[in-house]
Amino acid sequence: MDGASVSVRGLGKRYGAVRAVKEVGIEVRSGEFLSLLGPSGSGKTTLLMMIAGFEMPSEGAIRIGDRDVTYVAPNRRNIGMVFQRYALFPHMTVADNVAFPLRMRKVVKAEIARRVTDALALVQLQDFGKRLPAELSGGQQQRVAVARALVFEPPVLLMDEPLGALDKKLREQMQIEIKRLQQRLGVTVIYVTHDQEEALTMSDRIAVMRNGSLEQIGSPTELYDNPATPFVADFVGKTNFLEAVCQSCNGTGLEFGLGQSGFIHLKECPPNLPSPPRPGDKMRVAVRPEQIRILRPEDSDSPPLNGVVEAVIFVGSFRTFLVRLAGGELVHVQASTDHGIAHPQEGDRVGLTIPSQAVQVFPERRP
Amino acid sequence: MRAKPLAGSPFGGRPTSAQEYGPGLSLLLVTPLVLLLVGGFLYPVGKLFWGSVFVPEATFANYARILQEPLFLLVLCRTFEIAFVVTALALLLGYPVAMAMARVSGRTAMLIAACVLIPLWTSVLVRSYAWIVLLQRNGVVNNALIETGLTGTPLRLLYTQGAVIAAMTQVLLPFMILPIYSVVRNIPDDFVRAARNLGAGSLQAFFRVTLPLSLPGVTAGVLITFILSLGFYITPALVGGPGTLMMSTLIGQQTTELLDWPFAGALAAVLLAATLLLVIVFRRALALNKGFKLG
Numbered sequence: 001m002d003g004a005s006v007s008v009r010g011l012g013k014r015y016g017a018v019r020a021v022k023e024v025g026i027e028v029r030s031g032e033f034l035s036l037l038g039p040s041g042s043g044k045t046t047l048l049m050m051i052a053g054f055e056m057p058s059e060g061a062i063r064i065g066d067r068d069v070t071y072v073a074p075n076r077r078n079i080g081m082v083f084q085r086y087a088l089f090p091h092m093t094v095a096d097n098v099a100f101p102l103r104m105r106k107v108v109k110a111e112i113a114r115r116v117t118d119a120l121a122l123v124q125l126q127d128f129g130k131r132l133p134a135e136l137s138g139g140q141q142q143r144v145a146v147a148r149a150l151v152f153e154p155p156v157l158l159m160d161e162p163l164g165a166l167d168k169k170l171r172e173q174m175q176i177e178i179k180r181l182q183q184r185l186g187v188t189v190i191y192v193t194h195d196q197e198e199a200l201t202m203s204d205r206i207a208v209m210r211n212g213s214l215e216q217i218g219s220p221t222e223l224y225d226n227p228a229t230p231f232v233a234d235f236v237g238k239t240n241f242l243e244a245v246c247q248s249c250n251g252t253g254l255e256f257g258l259g260q261s262g263f264i265h266l267k268e269c270p271p272n273l274p275s276p277p278r279p280g281d282k283m284r285v286a287v288r289p290e291q292i293r294i295l296r297p298e299d300s301d302s303p304p305l306n307g308v309v310e311a312v313i314f315v316g317s318f319r320t321f322l323v324r325l326a327g328g329e330l331v332h333v334q335a336s337t338d339h340g341i342a343h344p345q346e347g348d349r350v351g352l353t354i355p356s357q358a359v360q361v362f363p364e365r366r367p
Numbered sequence: 368m369r370a371k372p373l374a375g376s377p378f379g380g381r382p383t384s385a386q387e388y389g390p391g392l393s394l395l396l397v398t399p400l401v402l403l404l405v406g407g408f409l410y411p412v413g414k415l416f417w418g419s420v421f422v423p424e425a426t427f428a429n430y431a432r433i434l435q436e437p438l439f440l441l442v443l444c445r446t447f448e449i450a451f452v453v454t455a456l457a458l459l460l461g462y463p464v465a466m467a468m469a470r471v472s473g474r475t476a477m478l479i480a481a482c483v484l485i486p487l488w489t490s491v492l493v494r495s496y497a498w499i500v501l502l503q504r505n506g507v508v509n510n511a512l513i514e515t516g517l518t519g520t521p522l523r524l525l526y527t528q529g530a531v532i533a534a535m536t537q538v539l540l541p542f543m544i545l546p547i548y549s550v551v552r553n554i555p556d557d558f559v560r561a562a563r564n565l566g567a568g569s570l571q572a573f574f575r576v577t578l579p580l581s582l583p584g585v586t587a588g589v590l591i592t593f594i595l596s597l598g599f600y601i602t603p604a605l606v607g608g609p610g611t612l613m614m615s616t617l618i619g620q621q622t623t624e625l626l627d628w629p630f631a632g633a634l635a636a637v638l639l640a641a642t643l644l645l646v647i648v649f650r651r652a653l654a655l656n657k658g659f660k661l662g
Contacts (some may be wrong), residue, residue, distance in 0.1 A: 005402075045396075048545075052560075053563075053564075054560050054563070054564075073563070073568075074564055075563045075564070075565075075566050075567055075568055075572075076561070076568075079564065080564075081560075081561070081564045083557045083560070083561060085555070085557060087555065087556060087557035087558055087560065087561035088561075089561070089562075089576055089580075090580070091579045100562070100575075101565035101566050104565055104566030104567050104571065148565065149565075152565070152566070167531075180428060201385060219433055311557050346409040
């Protein structure tokens, strides 16, 4: 099966005075895995419901392939969907659930039997056809939901937090399985989640939603390395935010002062800023915890930033150091666990350096 | 028996009622109800049934009489016929109301709930008299029919089987609506959405998903309505005529007018046996839909 493109233009949804979705435009390429990422209330589920046809948009248009489906009934859109709680019909067996979309399409009996078997084999549940959904585990129900959504070979598959009810281990396993399945079948997937790690793992592109608007859309690395707004920087991955004042801006780069804590030096003006900051401008500087290098006082004479280690958290493959800067800010620093090498301890004085390209700079107030 | 605390209890280890009440206290709590059941139901009904066979001497003459006199079998059949029609009508009229109650919200939901509940809170006697006012010779319905020219002379509406069925259906409707409503309300929207998404039109989604999932409520509503109809007394007595005599009216006549208690006992026993038989058959027929739960 081939995926179809999905085009959402100027899409909005009002509930009385509340605007749940505001003029969202997204072009999903055919065969792409696109995640709608955002906190609850950001409008991502409403957007998905409009694409599925369960909610009528207040404005804008939705196209699937070259067909305008804005006002098409949900049963005529030919979109697969996996619901948050799976929504398997409790009074039908697994096989009847999977056969349901084929029966609705009046596929002949022998063909239904063959395709149901194939679909259940696809999710490795070939022996479970005669069971009722209530007799399956959460992970198995999830697979049945996927089989049911794919059995009629829809060009587009919508998934509404499909892994939210599973425990962490199973969730990670299912993420990989779903991603593999999607690549093998070439179906276009629009995947709603509030879990940024899940979005980073699975997606070709991520659309970050906030308060009903599209905040940023891009590949996982784009969002992680070049967040357009502090919200994206904060929501996708972990970030340290530091209040800083621009001190100089000239041919040799920019320098931001952090009061008593020290300074941060950038080689060039960050591309996300509309205009280069002027000396005296207040800015927010964002740095990922794993980008910061931690130095012992003996390694460096005058490190740009100075602080004291307040706590060391061991997380297996890496350690997180909580460093209190001289000016009072608390910074998270992440370093991989090197066995045998001594690392700073609680109470140690340390220096911090930040590579120039790892720093994001945002205006103090949103323009 | 005391159950061990559940590790994953959502109530954070708060004891369940099984733990809170020991066997002694549990017994104490059900005792009043058991006494009431024995003293107020089992004893008098048992005495009635006993009397139907052993008073004045051991004989099945009372039961033989029911079988021999066509009137009694006719009344029994009519009672079941009326109960069937009333239950079917209540289901047809009540199901959409229950659906609407479950789907709408806010003021509309309150309005519908009031329309269902206020009649339920009103005395059956009052509602039956209301039907008399509506259906009598120069009542509201006849006047309307004459004024619109649909009929020249007043129709005989009251004291007919139709009047009995209409009044009983109206009186019993809440007992059909409420159980269906409580089940339909708990069917997650996602089931219907999933059906629509998978290619079902709204009618198909209803018949293949909503209706089967609402069957437990339908079963409860149908059973309650049917059993209540079989034993209905006031409404048929008030709006019905001699041609619509039902079992409970017949039993009433035997006890209060003819003072033939043994025969009344036999009639009651036959009605009870027939009711139980039908309930069992009905539950068997619907047992196929058991074995799944929502969610």
